[in-house]
Amino acid sequence: MSVPCLIFGGNLSDPGVSAFDVMVCAADAVPLRTTAGFAIDTSYDLAALDSADLVIMPSWHDDCRQASPDLLEALRRAHRRGARVVGLCLGAFPLAQAGLLDSKTATTHWECVGTLSQRYPKVRVNPDVLYVDEGDILTSAGVAAGIDCCLHLLRQISGAEVANRRAKRLLIAPHRQGGQAQFIERPLPITHSDDRLSQVLDWVTHHLEQAHSIESLAERAAMSRRNFTRHFRQTTGTSFKQWILHQRLARAQHMLESSDASIEFIAQAAGFGTSLSLHQHFRAALLISPSAYRKQFRSDPST
Numbered sequence: 001m002s003v004p005c006l007i008f009g010g011n012l013s014d015p016g017v018s019a020f021d022v023m024v025c026a027a028d029a030v031p032l033r034t035t036a037g038f039a040i041d042t043s044y045d046l047a048a049l050d051s052a053d054l055v056i057m058p059s060w061h062d063d064c065r066q067a068s069p070d071l072l073e074a075l076r077r078a079h080r081r082g083a084r085v086v087g088l089c090l091g092a093f094p095l096a097q098a099g100l101l102d103s104k105t106a107t108t109h110w111e112c113v114g115t116l117s118q119r120y121p122k123v124r125v126n127p128d129v130l131y132v133d134e135g136d137i138l139t140s141a142g143v144a145a146g147i148d149c150c151l152h153l154l155r156q157i158s159g160a161e162v163a164n165r166r167a168k169r170l171l172i173a174p175h176r177q178g179g180q181a182q183f184i185e186r187p188l189p190i191t192h193s194d195d196r197l198s199q200v201l202d203w204v205t206h207h208l209e210q211a212h213s214i215e216s217l218a219e220r221a222a223m224s225r226r227n228f229t230r231h232f233r234q235t236t237g238t239s240f241k242q243w244i245l246h247q248r249l250a251r252a253q254h255m256l257e258s259s260d261a262s263i264e265f266i267a268q269a270a271g272f273g274t275s276l277s278l279h280q281h282f283r284a285a286l287l288i289s290p291s292a293y294r295k296q297f298r299s300d301p302s303t
Contacts (some may be wrong), residue, residue: 057091
């Protein structure tokens, strides 16, 4: 539950984040008991959902039990009203029970994807991703993926600069695409080879405008192609092709939000080469054109 509070809870040094009014509400009598040995108390009940723009189920019971009719109806009512509804980790289960995930792609913690799929066959369960954004409904895997999902939302609402400042304050990676694998064998460099790989990837992010191949980067890391490919997937949870595409898209997003550079210049600076290539990849990944994306972020400076 602390994840959305950390991401959206504001302070004076982060004006883009402090615009959020975060309320923790409960469907049951408070204080709520936790398995961690402390209780949670709040003065808000489900009525808070009737005015919220963003409704987040931060988790759910470990036994994936059925939710109460009152909670299910509150979730449905908020969704019908136009609120975006998010299920972090096991929080996907009440959303599925409410029917909000029917015919949509969703995910949850990897240990419970089988249960979610079995109970709710109308849901297209993807067990291999960090989070899924269906527009009005979002779901994520476990705790760390919940952070990624909330940062993704913050970036959409308030822009890359605000999201990056919040990530920096929390000492976490500023952006991980939802399509990365949930289970990464070695998420942090722990060997000399991994450290070399980490240095190479850091170098690539600062030279996205250049052409890169697995062969050239393997040579820079002093590895064989096979060894580089294996270490890369173990460290990032994705292929090099997908990783560099995500890095370039993130660079393009940042430049579109924060500069007046031309689309052609941004395409070259981010490594897409031409504005046509940028447009094709941008629309395929984000379902919007670069120019429309820029207009969206410039249309309301307060966000």
